[in-house]
Amino acid sequence: MKARAVAPISPPDDPLSDDGLERLFSSLNEAPGILAAVSGGPDSMALMQSLARWASLGRRPPIHVATVDHGLRPEAADEAAFVAREAALLSLPHRTLAWSGQKPVSGIQEAAREARYRLLVEHAREAAASHLVTAHTLDDQAETVMMRLSRGSGLSGLAGMRRGTDRQGIRHVRPFLGLPKSHLLDHCRQQGWRFVSDPSNADERYARVRWRRLMPLLAAEGLTAERLARLAERAAQADEALDIKAWEAFDRGEPSLEAGTLSFPAQILTDEPFDIALRVLELALTQAGLDLDNSRLRRLEACTERLRQAAGAREALSLTIAGAHLRLTQAGRVYLGPEPPRHRGR
Structure with missing residues (x-):
C-alpha cells in the first residue's frame, strides 16, 4: 500500500524539500525493497x-520499518509501540525486533x-529488502571520528x-550523514512530527554521551562537527586510494x-611504502579467510615491520596474529594460514 502523502512546508533549497528528498534518496530508487x-x-x-x-512522489520500492x-x-x-502507530498512519508495515537472551556486563x-x-x-532479508536505511547525522559522524x-x-x-556500506549482502545507507541533528529536530517541530526522547542519550556512563557534551567546547575552538565530518571525507578518499594501490601490489605478486x-x-612488503605493505598484509589475511578487526592495528603494524626487516635481511621468520600463522622463508616468500592448535602438557 502506498504511504500517505505528507504536505511539504520546507523551502525548495531545504534538504528535506521534495527536490532535496529526491537527491537524498536517489540511491534507493532501484532497490527491490527498503528497511528503515x-x-x-x-x-x-x-x-x-x-x-x-x-x-x-512517484513509483518507489516497498518501504518497511523496524x-x-x-x-x-x-x-x-x-x-516501539509508538513507532508502530506512527508507521501505521503512513501505511508503512512495522516490526519490533527484540534482542533476547543474556546481556553482557561490560x-x-x-x-x-x-x-x-x-x-x-x-x-531485511525476510522482508525482501536490499537496503537498510538509518538516520545517522553529521553530529553522529563527528562524535564517531x-x-x-x-x-x-x-x-x-x-x-x-x-554513506553506504555492505552488511552481509544488505546495503546499509545513511542519507542524513551530511545533515546536522538540529536541522532534523527543527523540522520535526515545524512539521508537527511526534518523537520520543531516549534518556540513555544523557547517560554519561556511555562514551558517546561524554563526547557529545564536549563537542560545543571543541566547536568553540574551531573543531566543529562540519570540520570533523570533512576530515572523515578526506580520510575516506585517502583510504580508498591506498586500498586500490594495495590491491594492485597484491595482484602483481x-x-x-x-x-x-x-x-x-x-x-x-619491502618494495612498497609501509602503509601499502600494511594493507597488503591485511588483504592477505582477509583473502585467506582470517579477518582482522581494527583493534589489532598496532599488532598488524608490528608484524608488517618485522616481516619487512626479515625479508630485507633474507632471514626466515615465524609469527602469529589474530589466529593466523605467518611464515617467511629465506627464499623470500610469505606463507599465511590458520594458526595450528596448541598442545598443552599434562
Whole structure:
C-alpha cells in the first residue's frame, strides 16, 4: 500500500524539500525493497516521515520499518509501540525486533550495536529488502571520528561512518550523514512530527554521551562537527586510494592459495611504502579467510615491520596474529594460514 502523502512546508533549497528528498534518496530508487530502522527519536522519525513523503512522489520500492527493542530499558517497548502507530498512519508495515537472551556486563553499547544490526539484516532479508536505511547525522559522524581518534585508530577508522556500506549482502545507507541533528529536530517541530526522547542519550556512563557534551567546547575552538565530518571525507578518499594501490601490489605478486594456505612474494612488503605493505598484509589475511578487526592495528603494524626487516635481511621468520600463522622463508616468500592448535602438557 502506498504511504500517505505528507504536505511539504520546507523551502525548495531545504534538504528535506521534495527536490532535496529526491537527491537524498536517489540511491534507493532501484532497490527491490527498503528497511528503515526507526527508534522513535527525532532523527529516525524524520527519516520515516521523509521516506513516506518521497514514496508519495512517484513509483518507489516497498518501504518497511523496524524498531529494535534491546530489552535494556522498560520504556523501550512503549517506544516501539509508538513507532508502530506512527508507521501505521503512513501505511508503512512495522516490526519490533527484540534482542533476547543474556546481556553482557561490560561493553554493552558495542554488544547492543552488533545485536541491532544482526536483527535488522535478518529482518531485511525476510522482508525482501536490499537496503537498510538509518538516520545517522553529521553530529553522529563527528562524535564517531573523535571517539576513534581517542582510541588511536588509523586512516580507515578516521574515515568514520560511510554513506553506504555492505552488511552481509544488505546495503546499509545513511542519507542524513551530511545533515546536522538540529536541522532534523527543527523540522520535526515545524512539521508537527511526534518523537520520543531516549534518556540513555544523557547517560554519561556511555562514551558517546561524554563526547557529545564536549563537542560545543571543541566547536568553540574551531573543531566543529562540519570540520570533523570533512576530515572523515578526506580520510575516506585517502583510504580508498591506498586500498586500490594495495590491491594492485597484491595482484602483481600473483598470490597462490593452496589447501587453505595463501602465499605471496615478500618483495611486495619491502618494495612498497609501509602503509601499502600494511594493507597488503591485511588483504592477505582477509583473502585467506582470517579477518582482522581494527583493534589489532598496532599488532598488524608490528608484524608488517618485522616481516619487512626479515625479508630485507633474507632471514626466515615465524609469527602469529589474530589466529593466523605467518611464515617467511629465506627464499623470500610469505606463507599465511590458520594458526595450528596448541598442545598443552599434562
